[in-house]
Amino acid sequence: MTAPTITPVLPLTESDTEAEIRSAVRRICESFDIDYARRCHDEGRPPTELWRALGDAGFLGLNLPEQWGGGLGMAGLTIVAEEAASTGNYLVMLVVSSAINGSVLSTHGTDEQKERWLPGIADGTGPLAFAITEPDAGSNSHQLRTSLRREGDGYVLSGQKVFISGVESAAAILVVARFRDESGELGVPCLCIVDVDAPGVTRTPIRMPYIGPDKQWQVFFDDVIIARDQLIGGERGGMRAVFDGLNPERIIVAALENGVARQALDKASAYANERTVWKTPIGAHQAVAHRLAKAKVDLELARLMTGKAAALFDAGATDVGAAANIAKYAAAEAAIHSVEAAIQTHGGNGFAVEQGVSDMWWIARLMRTAPVSADMVLNYVAEHLLGLPKSY
Structure with a gap:
């Protein structure tokens, strides 16, 4: 294991700030009736009201850098996730938008990309979905077939993803693809952000037994145009x-x-x-x-x-x-x-x-x-x- 930049500390009791966050998250979640999540599921809609309430209170981006509304790290976000789930609100987008996409953009995004996406992740107005799994590439991500190839001043994205959470409430999707070179060979993974309503993006829901209000989707990318500033980490940094x-x-x-x-x-x-x-x-x-x-x-x-x-x-x-x-x-x-x-x-x-x-x-x-x-x-x-x- 590479040495950490600071000495890890695992406190066995919560600080006053952490206890206050836990109490506040619980109050917000319990302000919605006990059947809220089940009702959202039955009506086919995401838990937007609860999501926005947590965002307005500043709890969706606690893991982000302080300048983007965070500063309490992953430890802070674990409090939000655990406390919400303990009230019956299993907010999968905390995993997808806040934890995955927030971490990736904080570390690998350009200043412009951070300015564009991190505020919406933090306040809940612009959550991002994450797409890596494919029908023939689950745990073996090295077999991904979704591709990104150069065309003109940008790129073209083609492929299919499956079991993608929360697309219905997302502003965009962070997609893991593989770069296709001039010979047609698929190379290293790369990342790009795709607007959910971009031409060539379509989706179909996957029927699931009750889990929560966030749906699961198959998402198709049919020659979707990707600008250079939509890449995260460049062609080979994915x-x-x-x-x-x-x-x-x-x-x-x-x-x-x-x-x-x-x-x-x-x-x-x-x-x-x-x-x-x-x-x-x-x-x-x-x-x-x-x-x-x-x-x-x-x-x-x-x-x-x-x-x-x-x-x-x-x-x-x-x-x-x-x-x-x-x-x-x-x-x-x-x-x-x-x-x-x-x-x-x-x-x-x-x-x-x-x-x-x-x-x-x-x-x-x-x-x-x-x-x-x-x-x-x-x-x-x-x-x-x-x-x-x-x-x-």
Whole structure:
């Protein structure tokens, strides 16, 4: 691991400022009724009102440099993501727009690109989607087929992306493509920002079980004209920029999952205290209590690892991949265990939509698979931390 620019510090208690942010985020989220996210999903619209409320309060860009409305680093953004998710608001665009695109543009954008895009990311008026996954290139990003080739004074973008979050609420999409040289060969990855309404950009929704109000899309780029100032990091600077966005992605996904786990355990604990069978609250029985207690242990360990990953990132450590991947893995498992425990604790009520317990299953289970699967995280740990032969 490359030495960080400053010594990483992992505080075990929150500062007064962090506690105030957590409380304020919760107040904003709870000012919307408990069915808000489900209603947005059912009506086919993004959670714009909540997103703008958090943006107006200055919480969507806490990870950005101070001049762009941030200054509290990835650690600050983890508070926002976790607290929002703990109220049932799984804001996937915090991962996509704030964490990935905010980090990439802060590090690799030109002054003009930062001025153009970072204020809208910070205040919620101009969120950006992120497009890397393709039908035939998921974990293996080196097999991307979407291409960018020179034409005149600019470029032409062609290809297809799949499982792209939140395009319906985005002002533009940060697209990962591969540069196609004069011979037609596909080379290194490159990044470009594409307006969602640009000629040649079309999209179709992917039907999903309930996860949250943000939709998933297939996006098609049919000879889309790209100006030079839409490139991020130049023709050959894309791979480094991509990885500078993927570690923040894993950290904020972990924070979201920690929030899901908290919500599940809060609901389950309240129910276990209230539900009485044979004159005894069911939480008094070890079969119920131990299941919830084990999930709580998993959650606290995941939160600790998420904090470590954020601290390493904020300290400027070049390689935070191990901590970010482990945090994402641990948080996804903790969320699944917590939701499973909550459903089992509620019995048949765990499947009643009005209880709001089964809704949590989809977001919890999704994150075991995306944005990097649990299996690929274990491959990473085996190879890079244990020195085992590469298995893929």
